[in-house]
Amino acid sequence: MEESQVVNKDSSKWEPRIIAFLCNWCSYAGADLAGIGRLQYPPNVRIIRVPCSGRINPYFVFKSLQQGVDGVLVSGCHPGDCHYISGNLVARRRFAVLKRILEFAGVEKGRVQFTWISAAEGERFSQVIKEVTEEVGALGPNKRFVKEN
Amino acid sequence: MKEKIIKKEQIGSWLEGLGKDYEIWAPVKKKGLVHFHHIESTKEIHFDFLNSKKTPKDLFFPQSEVLFSFAKEEVETTPQKARIIFAIRPCDAKSLALLDQVFDSEDYQDPYYVQRREGTLLLGMACTHPQRSCFCTSVKGGPFEKAHLDLLMADLGDGRYFVEALTERGEDLMEKDDSLQDPQKEERGKLAKVKEEAEKKVKSKLAMEGLEKKLDEIFDSSFWDRVHQKCLGCGICTYLCSTCHCFALLDEKDKCGVQRVRSWDSCMFPEFTLEASGHNPRISNRERMRQRVMHKFNYFVKRYGETACVGCGRCIQNCPVNMDIREIIEEIENERPLPS
Amino acid sequence: MQECEKELRKVAEKLLAEKKVDLIIGYEEGSLPIRTRPVFIQETGETSRLVWNSRCESNLCSYLKTIKGRVGIVAKGCDIRSIVGLVKEKQIKREDVFIIAVPCAGIIDRKKIEDILDGRELLEGVENDSQILLKGEGFEEKVDKDKLVHASCKSCGHRNPVLYDTLIGKEISQPEIGECSDLEEFASKPGDERWAYLNSEAAECIRCYACRNVCPACYCPQCFVDQSLPTWFGRTPHPSDSLIFHMIRTLHTAGRCVDCGACSRVCPMNIELRMLNKKAEKDVKELYHYEAGINLEELPPMATFKMDDPQEFIK
Numbered sequence: 025m026e027e028s029q030v031v032n033k034d035s036s037k038w039e040p041r042i043i044a045f046l047c048n049w050c051s052y053a054g055a056d057l058a059g060i061g062r063l064q065y066p067p068n069v070r071i072i073r074v075p076c077s078g079r080i081n082p083y084f085v086f087k088s089l090q091q092g093v094d095g096v097l098v099s100g101c102h103p104g105d106c107h108y109i110s111g112n113l114v115a116r117r118r119f120a121v122l123k124r125i126l127e128f129a130g131v132e133k134g135r136v137q138f139t140w141i142s143a144a145e146g147e148r149f150s151q152v153i154k155e156v157t158e159e160v161g162a163l164g165p166n167k168r169f170v171k172e173n
Numbered sequence: 174m175k176e177k178i179i180k181k182e183q184i185g186s187w188l189e190g191l192g193k194d195y196e197i198w199a200p201v202k203k204k205g206l207v208h209f210h211h212i213e214s215t216k217e218i219h220f221d222f223l224n225s226k227k228t229p230k231d232l233f234f235p236q237s238e239v240l241f242s243f244a245k246e247e248v249e250t251t252p253q254k255a256r257i258i259f260a261i262r263p264c265d266a267k268s269l270a271l272l273d274q275v276f277d278s279e280d281y282q283d284p285y286y287v288q289r290r291e292g293t294l295l296l297g298m299a300c301t302h303p304q305r306s307c308f309c310t311s312v313k314g315g316p317f318e319k320a321h322l323d324l325l326m327a328d329l330g331d332g333r334y335f336v337e338a339l340t341e342r343g344e345d346l347m348e349k350d351d352s353l354q355d356p357q358k359e360e361r362g363k364l365a366k367v368k369e370e371a372e373k374k375v376k377s378k379l380a381m382e383g384l385e386k387k388l389d390e391i392f393d394s395s396f397w398d399r400v401h402q403k404c405l406g407c408g409i410c411t412y413l414c415s416t417c418h419c420f421a422l423l424d425e426k427d428k429c430g431v432q433r434v435r436s437w438d439s440c441m442f443p444e445f446t447l448e449a450s451g452h453n454p455r456i457s458n459r460e461r462m463r464q465r466v467m468h469k470f471n472y473f474v475k476r477y478g479e480t481a482c483v484g485c486g487r488c489i490q491n492c493p494v495n496m497d498i499r500e501i502i503e504e505i506e507n508e509r510p511l512p513s
Numbered sequence: 514m515q516e517c518e519k520e521l522r523k524v525a526e527k528l529l530a531e532k533k534v535d536l537i538i539g540y541e542e543g544s545l546p547i548r549t550r551p552v553f554i555q556e557t558g559e560t561s562r563l564v565w566n567s568r569c570e571s572n573l574c575s576y577l578k579t580i581k582g583r584v585g586i587v588a589k590g591c592d593i594r595s596i597v598g599l600v601k602e603k604q605i606k607r608e609d610v611f612i613i614a615v616p617c618a619g620i621i622d623r624k625k626i627e628d629i630l631d632g633r634e635l636l637e638g639v640e641n642d643s644q645i646l647l648k649g650e651g652f653e654e655k656v657d658k659d660k661l662v663h664a665s666c667k668s669c670g671h672r673n674p675v676l677y678d679t680l681i682g683k684e685i686s687q688p689e690i691g692e693c694s695d696l697e698e699f700a701s702k703p704g705d706e707r708w709a710y711l712n713s714e715a716a717e718c719i720r721c722y723a724c725r726n727v728c729p730a731c732y733c734p735q736c737f738v739d740q741s742l743p744t745w746f747g748r749t750p751h752p753s754d755s756l757i758f759h760m761i762r763t764l765h766t767a768g769r770c771v772d773c774g775a776c777s778r779v780c781p782m783n784i785e786l787r788m789l790n791k792k793a794e795k796d797v798k799e800l801y802h803y804e805a806g807i808n809l810e811e812l813p814p815m816a817t818f819k820m821d822d823p824q825e826f827i828k
Contacts, residue, residue: 082761082764083737083745083746083761086746086757086760086761087745087746090746090753090754090757091427103820103824104820110818113818113820113822114816114817114818116818116822116824116827117800117801117814117815117818117822118764118815119826119827120796120800120822120823120824120826121764121767121768121793121796121797121800121815122764123826124792124793124796124826125760125763125764125767125789125792125793125796126760127704128700128707128789128792129707129708129711129756129760129789130704130705130706130707130708130709130711131704131708132704137828138826138827138828139827139828140827152828155828156828168708169753169756169757170753171427171751171753171754204717204782204783205624205627205628205783206782206783207632221632222632223632223634226781226782227719236719236749236750237749237750237751302634302650304634305545305546305634305636306545399553402551402553402576403550403551403552403553403576405575405723405726405727405779406726407721407722407723407725407726407727407779408719408720408721408722408723409721409723409779409781411721412719412721413781421748423744423747423748423749425747425749434747434749436748436749439721442722442739443739444735444739489544489545490545491781493571493723493727493778493779494550494551494571495543495544495545495548495549495550496550497543497544497545499544500544
């Protein structure tokens with residue numbers, strides 16, 4: 025993996041690299057709306073589209089951290105609005121236990137974050153990305169689970 | 174060959190002298206368990222142990238090793254320094270000779286294994302306290318067995334050790350220290366007595382005669398239905414066995430590039446024989462247990478003329494459900510082959 | 514305890530004779546001092562091999578995953594909760610298991626005995642109601658059994674069976690169990706320290722999977738670590754991969770683990786990662802008011818949901 029190259033920034037300075045797992049129907053559409061509206065948000069995020077937040081497996085989060093990603097954002101529809109009715113509701117329980125175990129193990133608070141963003145919340149999406157980027161940036165590069173050879 | 178006596182308190186300085194030319198690996202107690210570790214100071218050595226938890230095979234055939242890798246940047250490899258393994262037991266030394274049959278044969282020499290093997294001297298420590306689970310004498314070994322070692326030390330019980338060189342390289346190690354004294358007749362007598370007492374302590378005696386043939390006869394017997402029942406199918410017996418040597422080749426990608434890794438594998442795992450088609454010839458634990466026993470006491474014997482077991486007893490001590498290979502062998506000896 | 518053993522053998526003999534079960538899974542004496550081991554009995558007359566004492570470790574319920582026909586199983590309080598879990602998750606049918614409940618005040622931890630022996634070989638162990646006598650070459654030591662009891666047993670809140678077909682002996686007293694103090698102490702340490710501890714434990718892991726195989730809750734036909742399409746995590750004992758294996762196994766057993774302690778007992782490397790399981794157990798109790806294996810009616814917490822589930826962790 026190369027060091028992240030960020031446009032218009034001093035490329036020798038470390039910038040956090042964040043993976044965002046967005047559900048297709050709400051959060052990804054919200055991100056799309058932000059794009060259409062030309063809303064500015066930090067380019068540190070890499071989006072991976074999934075059909076539903078219920079598709080998110082803890083493996084994705086662990087593997088991302090192991091590969092050296094600095095922060096993980098998982099986002100889905102608001103409870104009650106899931107395209108598949110209850111995907112995000114089952115996921116909510118999974119995320120709660122996952123987050124607590126990660127923090128218990130010593131993964132810094134704020135490295136892995138969860139949010140509900142609807143298709144209409146383009147403004148909110150850009151705001152969330154700004155906040156997450158700042159928070160992860162403040163934590164520094166991720167060393168947890170990373171294999172140093 | 175050369176024989177000497179050394180006092181226990183002199184062993185540290187002797188090894189420190191040798192440490193200038195060799196990396197010293199010795200038994201160290203960590204978290205309540207004894208393993209062979211590379212030591213920086215001889216104070217770390219733990220003398221009072223029955224046998225190590227993990228076998229020293231890891232030092233020649235590591236649980237995981239990178240065979241080669243490719244990346245964008247050059248990856249430097251550091252050359253291996255010559256090593257001495259201090260206080261290796263005769264059974265574990267014998268297991269290396271069995272592994273040599275596989276990794277250093279006429280047809281094929283594994284460069285990774287061979288480089289380590291040639292660069293390592295085995296400074297053995299005789300077993301004055303064989304455990305109840307040891308059965309080395311039933312598989313052509315013994316607590317004071319000299320084969321496959323460069324040097325054998327034996328605790329005489331009076332704060333001194335009898336040291337005997339068994340190879341030229343072993344003799345070289347003894348040349349390097351003046352604190353080693355020549356043994357007298359009295360010491361040789363003590364050694365013989367300690368050896369006799371140790372051999373008496375190996376209480377487990379197995380009838381190994383005709384085992385290979387018996388196994389051929391009972392291959393399809395319902396005996397195997399009973400034997401495997403309580404086995405969990407984990408890898409403890411395999412990974413803690415001195416002679417088990419099956420491995421998997423894996424390609425792993427990480428920040429530094431791609432690596433081909435050789436990693437231990439166990440025939441007790443279901444995926445060991447899982448084929449790409451989805452077919453698994455050893456579909457259940459029954460076949461896998463049978464395979465384990467056949468490999469050690471039949472296939473290896475057919476191929477290399479020796480039993481792939483040195484009687485160290487680690488499988489018996491560590492099996493979570495107390496599977497006991499001695500009982501299995503006894504049952505096989507008594508089993509009348511059933512019609513298939 | 515001896516009385517219980519006699520009664521157990523009688524009950525087992527009767528069950529086999531009346532053909533109420535095809536097989537009895539219980540414990541017998543092992544081939545090494547103080548070891549017991551699982552035994553599978555199908556013939557009447559063999560039930561004299563059955564034993565019941567403070568050394569009957571191992572959760573026998575892991576065998577229920579693959580057994581066919583009707584099985585009688587000798588089960589302690591924790592084992593029975595495992596059975597409840599397996600029935601609830603439709604891995605076994607309730608009518609296929611005949612639960613022979615045994616009252617259990619705690620099983621000794623062999624690792625504690627090994628610490629006491631400190632490298633000396635144990636040649637014989639003799640136990641009575643309160644103590645165990647350890648004998649070896651040149652030594653004889655009496656140890657109180659309650660000093661040797663496994664950590665899972667110390668925090669056991671279900672010594673008596675929640676469900677059974679027959680009870681051997683009588684129900685025993687159940688002390689009040691408070692919060693797990695080990696967990697609280699660990700949780701109060703700084704994150705870096707917790708990370709360092711868990712990594713150092715995971716570094717000892719040799720990936721033998723004994724912990725997974727002995728666990729009754731782990732019954733996936735193919736475990737995630739064995740998947741190769743895709744390969745999620747490495748199979749080598751790199752501390753990063755090993756820790757991830759253990760953490761994900763904790764997540765997979767969250768709300769299902771009954772803390773029988775079998776995983777920590779079988780580990781050959783003396784790794785202590787129960788802290789992760791205790792944490793998940795506490796969280797599930799706190800978040801969803803659920804304790805594993807108590808009754809057959811409650812739905813498994815991680816397979817269901819409520820509209821008003823807590824979500825203060827959501828940004």
